[in-house]
Amino acid sequence: MVGAVSATLTSRPAPARPAATPPRRRTRVLALPEARWALASLLAFLAALTLDLGGAPAWAHVPLYAVAYVTGGWEPALEGLRALREKTLDVDLLMIVAALGAAAIGQVLDGALLIVIFATSGALEALATARTADSVRGLLDLAPSRATRLTAEGEETVATAELAVGDVLLIRPGERIGADGTVLDGVSEADQATITGEPLPVVKRPGDEVFAGTLNGTGALRVRVERDPADSVIARIVTLVEEASRTKAPTQLFIEKVEQRYAVGVVAATLAVFAVPLAFGASLTAALLRAMTFMIVASPCAVVLATMPPLLSAIANAGRHGVLVKSAVAMERLGEIDTAALDKTGTLTEGVPEVTDVRPLPDSGLDTDALLALAAAAEHPSEHPLARAIVTAARGRGLPVAAAEDFTATPGVGVTATVGGRKVTVGRAAEAEEDGLGRGTGADGRAFGAPADIRAAGAGILPGASGHPGGVTVVRVERDGVLVGTLALSDRLRPDAAATTAELAALTGAAPLLLTGDNEATAARVAEATGLTDVRAGLLPHGKVDVVRGLEQAGRKVLFVGDGVNDAPALAAAHSGVAMGRAGSDLALETADAVIVRDELTAVPAVVRLSRAARRLVRQNLVIAGTFITVLVVWDLVGHLPLPLGVAGHEGSTVLVGLNGLRLLRESAWRSGRPQDSRG
Secondary structure, eight states, rough: OGGGOOOOOOOSSHHHHHHTTOOOOOOOOGGGGHHHHHHHHHHHHHHHHHHHHHOOHHHHHHHHHHHHHHHHHHHHHHHHHHHHHOOOOOHHHHHHHHHHHHTTTTTTHHHHHHHHHHHHHHHHHHHHHHHHHHHHHHHGGGOOSSEEEEEEEEEEEGGGOOTTTEEEEEEEEBBBBBBEEEEEEEEEEEEEEEHHHHOOOEEEOOOOOOTOOOTEEEOOEEEOOOSOOSHHHHHHHHHHHHHHHHTTOOOOOOOGHHHHHHHHHHHHHHHHEEEEEEETTOHHHHHHHHHHHHHHHHHHHHHHHHHHHHHHHHHHHHTTTTTTEEOOOHHEEEEOOOOOOOOOIIIIIIEEEEEEEEEOOOSSSSSSHHHHHHHHHHHOOOOOHOOOOOOOHHHHHHHHOOOEEEEEEEETTTEEEEEETEEHHHHHHHHHHHHSOOOOOOSSSSSOIIIIIIIHHTTTSSSTSSSOSSOEEEEEEEEEEEEEEEEEEEEOTTTTTTHHHHHHHHSSSSEEEESSOOOOHHHHHHHHHHHEEEEESSOOOHHHHHHHHHHHHHHHEEEEEEEEEHHHHHHHHHEEEEESSSOOOOOHHHHSSETTTTTOHHHHHHHHHHHHHHHHHHHHHHHHHHHHHHHHHHHHHSOOOHHHHHHHHHHHHHHHHHHGGGGSSSSSHHHHHOOGGOOO
């Protein structure tokens, strides 16, 4: 694997990273029936509440409450009845019964609110599932549907699904590669960020491996197919995401893990409270009233609100600070993590190359601005990411970029152009000697050899010495065959990367891991700069998944942070996944449990702390709700609890836990909490 360190300057037909993003297929919210019913229920509830609080007569707002009940409750009621036919009882049906019971004793608003909460939760879950499915399908569009196969008779265009191992393909400049294979002939560069996460195109020569769905550069390649299209790396990414998503799908909130037993227990106890007094001669009215009171005070309304408001408040607070957490389940899981693993490119680094140093030779007659302007003029016609970085750097300094003539680009080598009547050559230092740019002549007339003399000319800008450890590439610039200086380009490390990794280590009590598809040397430099000691480099997507699953099988709960298509399987497989949003691929954004919209890496430990605070409030609320329920139930069973008092106690506990959960809406909740105090 070559990576950013071995990338060279060549012309290319299209920008790298945008071309590597799957086409967006997004399910519209209102295309989902769950969303339409939830919206209808919410609108009816808000209209009824407005009229109710405004003093309108009952005939005006009660029918609207009824609409909220029907539109939001018919589906969970139907599902609950289906479950009942299969001899299981779920909390959805219990919630419907409790809501109807509340309405029967005049608590119409409370029952409608419960219905709306359930309907909205179901709609959000359906939307998340649909969006993930859309992105998985969109990923398949990366691989072309047709390929050019070479036969003894010449060329033929065939469907990529018909390709077989051993077929030889012709990959023209700018085409996507149709199958995983090995280069037989030709030199080009391939943008394989979708597979390995490497930020820059990688040179491909005979014997090198290429992947389906990656984008070829300016050279033509002959490639022998080594894997069946159904077994390609891009197809395996789809399979991994689907499998991991199915594995995580049954995950539920803490309270939902006991809903079956609780629901059965409440129903059984309600029947007993009704039947036992009857058996001992109590009147039907008295027994029924006691049973109804029992069901109301024992219903899990307060328990449900004990869980949801803290988590929803945490979601809202995180959203204000640029973190999109997709569900209450996702927010709860973030607080459970005890190990963090991070991708490199686009996560710890910014994923975009930039010029970090300009070093003219002392006797070249050029200063730094003149050298940069010369290189920018030669590179201006190129669309290679490194070329764009050089041109951007020159313009950022306000330097004029002269027009170039006779521009040529040699795939895998570099570019040459005539600038101001003089021939200028730009190419990576190490590969320039190997591939034909050769040994230049220094300004003093002596032979200038690549390894030693380039090292001297580029002192301070070689990897590890520039302060930009994220994959430094040294570029040589020649004018009329004479070396005049060097440039250094780097995928810059995020300024908050080291602080974030340190805080994650403090939060989890375990050193974070670095998982990357880039080469070991670049990964080691990034790890050293960020204080990471556990580095796994050269990983394809399934390799990242294997590491995550290995940690999970060892009993760890892993948080994975990434941004690319190649990170999506690991994001799905991890206990909790967080995607960097600004440059993140659609698949990564849809697969992750949370998205850092503003690309602020420090938001990752912040949202973990917020989740742990929410979990603490959930536990507090469960104690409060459980205490109220226990007191009211015991009172009803051993004494005589008046129905109005039972309703008041039940509703009071519901309001109390709801207000307690809303504390996380405060601005201080995002900033508070030291790492060592945030275990949850």
